[in-house]
Amino acid sequence: MCPPLVCFRCGEYYGDETRVRCACGEPLWFDTPSTDFTWADCSDVESIWRYEELLPIEQPNGVARAAGRTPLVRSYGLDGAAGCRVYVKDESENPTGAYKDRGSAVAVPHAIEAGTDVIGTISYGNMAISTAAHATSLDRECIVLVPEETPSARLELIAQYEPTIVQVSGDYGALYADGLSLSDSLPISILVSDAPARISGYKTVVFEIYESLAPDTPDAIVLPTSSGGFASGIWRGLRDLVTLGLLEELPRLYLVQTATADPITQAFEMGATDITALTADETGETIAHSLGNPDPPSGARALAAVRETNGAVVSVTDAEIQTAQRQFAVTGGFCVEPAAATPLAGLTQLSERGVIASDESAVIVPTGTGFKEATGDASISTERTSRADLPSLLDSLLAAH
Ligand SMILES: *Cc1c(COP(=O)(O)O)cnc(C)c1O
Ligand SMILES: [Zn+2]
Numbered sequence: 105m106c107p108p109l110v111c112f113r114c115g116e117y118y119g120d121e122t123r124v125r126c127a128c129g130e131p132l133w134f135d136t137p138s139t140d141f142t143w144a145d146c147s148d149v150e151s152i153w154r155y156e157e158l159l160p161i162e163q164p165n166g167v168a169r170a171a172g173r174t175p176l177v178r179s180y181g182l183d184g185a186a187g188c189r190v191y192v193k194d195e196s197e198n199p200t201g202a203y204k205d206r207g208s209a210v211a212v213p214h215a216i217e218a219g220t221d222v223i224g225t226i227s228y229g230n231m232a233i234s235t236a237a238h239a240t241s242l243d244r245e246c247i248v249l250v251p252e253e254t255p256s257a258r259l260e261l262i263a264q265y266e267p268t269i270v271q272v273s274g275d276y277g278a279l280y281a282d283g284l285s286l287s288d289s290l291p292i293s294i295l296v297s298d299a300p301a302r303i304s305g306y307k308t309v310v311f312e313i314y315e316s317l318a319p320d321t322p323d324a325i326v327l328p329t330s331s332g333g334f335a336s337g338i339w340r341g342l343r344d345l346v347t348l349g350l351l352e353e354l355p356r357l358y359l360v361q362t363a364t365a366d367p368i369t370q371a372f373e374m375g376a377t378d379i380t381a382l383t384a385d386e387t388g389e390t391i392a393h394s395l396g397n398p399d400p401p402s403g404a405r406a407l408a409a410v411r412e413t414n415g416a417v418v419s420v421t422d423a424e425i426q427t428a429q430r431q432f433a434v435t436g437g438f439c440v441e442p443a444a445a446t447p448l449a450g451l452t453q454l455s456e457r458g459v460i461a462s463d464e465s466a467v468i469v470p471t472g473t474g475f476k477e478a479t480g481d482a483s484i485s486t487e488r489t490s491r492a493d494l495p496s497l498l499d500s501l502l503a504a505h
Contacts (some may be wrong), residue, residue, distance in 0.1 A: 106137075106160040107136065110132065110133065110134075112336075112408060113404065113408075121300075122218050124299060125284065130404060130405065131298035131336070132300050133340055139158070143350065149163070151169050152168075152171050159210055159304055161214050166241030167199045167205075167238055168210070168213060171198055171305070172198065174194050174312070175193075176193050176194075176316040176467070179438075182448065184435070185435060185452055186466065186468070187455025188463070189463070191466070193309060196473035196475075198234075199234075199237060200233045201233075201473035201476060202234060202472035203309065204230045204231050204235075206337075220293035221245065222244065222246070222292040223235060223238075223247075223293055224246065224248070224287075224293065225246070225248055226294065228248075228251060229393065232262045233261050233262050233265070236262055245268070247267060247268045248267045250269055250271055251271070252271050254271060257479070261476055277399065283296050298331065304337075304340070305337070306336070306340070309337070309469070310340075311345070320465070322355050323460070323465050325358070325467045326450055326469065327359060327468075327469040328444065328446040328469075330397040331397045331400045333401075334469075336405045342355070355467075356413050356414050356415040358416055358450060359410060360447055361419045362420065364387060364388035364390040365398050367398060367403060368403050369417045372416065373417075377407065378404055379399075379400060379404055379407065381399035382399070383398075386398070391422050392425055394442075394471070418450045420453065425445050428445040429441075429442055431448060432445055432448060439474040441474045444471045445470065447468035448468055
C-alpha cells in the first residue's frame with residue numbers, strides 16, 4: 105500500500121503520488137506506511153526488496169533486484185584515523201557502484217507504473233549512470249541531460265547503458281528547476297535527487313544498518329551531502345523505524361560537505377533553518393566532483409535531520425579528502441571515490457574536536473566506488489626485473505620485511 109506524500113516542514117499531505125514539491129516549495133516524501141512491520145517480517149530477499157512492505161511499490165524486475173543489501177563491515181583498520189569504532193556501510197557494492205541505485209531501483213519503476221514511458225535525469229555523474237542502468241533494465245528509454253563540456257571518460261560510463269545523451273549549453277544548475285516543469289508538460293519523467301520515490305529507496309540503507317547491527321545500535325551515522333537527497337532518505341528511514349516502534353534512540357547524523365561549496369554547513373553554523381544558495385563566485389573546484397551543489401534542493405530537510413538528531417554538518421578540504429581516500433585504501437582496503445571518502449575526513453575532524461568519543465561507534469557511508477575514477481595520469485612507482493632475475497629480486501624484497 106502506497107502511503108501519501110507529506111511535507112516534512114508544513115505537514116501538508118498529497119494524494120497524487122507523482123507530485124514532487126509541496127505548495128510551500130519543499131520536496132515531498134512518502135509517509136511511513138501503516139503496517140505492523142517487525143524485523144521478523146523481512147523477506148529473505150538479498151536486496152532492498154527485503155523491506156518491500158515499507159516501500160511504495162512491489163518488487164519490480166530489472167537491475168532493481170540487485171540494489172542494496174551491501175555489507176556493513178567493522179573496519180578496525182580505520183579506527184585510528186577516525187578516532188572511534190568504525191563500521192563501513194560499503195555502498196560501492198551496488199550494481200552501478202554507488203548508493204544512487206537504491207533510489208533508482210524504486211523511482212524508475214514507480215514512474216513507469218505511473219504511466220511514463222521515458223525516464224530522464226539531469227546529471228553527468230553517478231545519478232546519470234544509475235538512472236540509465238535501471239531504465240534500460242526495464243526496457244525503457246532514458247534521456248540524460250549533461251553539461252556541454254562533459255569529459256568523454258564520464259560520457260563513456262553513462263553511454264554503456266545506451267541512453268540518449270543530450271549535451272546542454274547554458275546554466276546547468278538552473279536546468280534542475282526546468283526538470284520539474286518539463287516532466288509536467290512532456291511525456292517524460294525526469295528523476296532528480298529529490299524525487300520522493302528515490303528517498304524511499306535511500307531509506308533502506310538505514311533498515312540494513314539496524315538489522316545487521318541488532319541488538320547494538322550506532323552512536324553516529326556519517327555521510328557526504330550535496331543535494332541532501334541521501335541525508336533525507338536516511339532521516340526518513342530513522343523516522344519510519346521510530347514510528348514502527350523499532351527504534352528508540354536516534355543516532356546523531358553527521359553530514360560532510362566539500363569546503364569549496366558548503367551551503368548546508370554555513371546554514372548550520374549560522375543557526376539558520378533555510379539554506380542560502382551560493383553564487384558562482386562563492387564556490388570553487390573540488391576533487392569530490394559528486395559533491396558541491398550550491399543550491400541543494402533537499403538542503404533544509406537535511407539540516408532539519410541534523411538538528412533533530414543532535415548531529416552536525418562539517419566541511420572538509422580537498423587535502424583532507426585526499427588523505428581520507430588514501431586511508432580508506434591503505435588501512436581499510438576500500439576503493440572509494442573522493443566524495444565517498446569525505447565521511448572519514450569528517451569523522452577525523454569531529455573526533456579531534458571531541459564531538460565523537462573514542463569509545464563511540466560510527467557508521468560511515470562511502471557512497472561510491474573509486475573504480476570509475478582512473479584518469480591514467482597518476483605516476484606509480486614499481487619494481488622492475490626480468491623473469492630470470494625475479495627470484496633474486498623477491499629474495500631481497502622479502503629480506504627487507
Ligand atoms: C550523489 C552522491 C553524493 C551526494 O548525495 P546527495 O543526495 O546529492 O546529497 C555523495 N556521494 C556520491 C558518491 C554520490 O554519487
Ligand atoms: Zn510544505
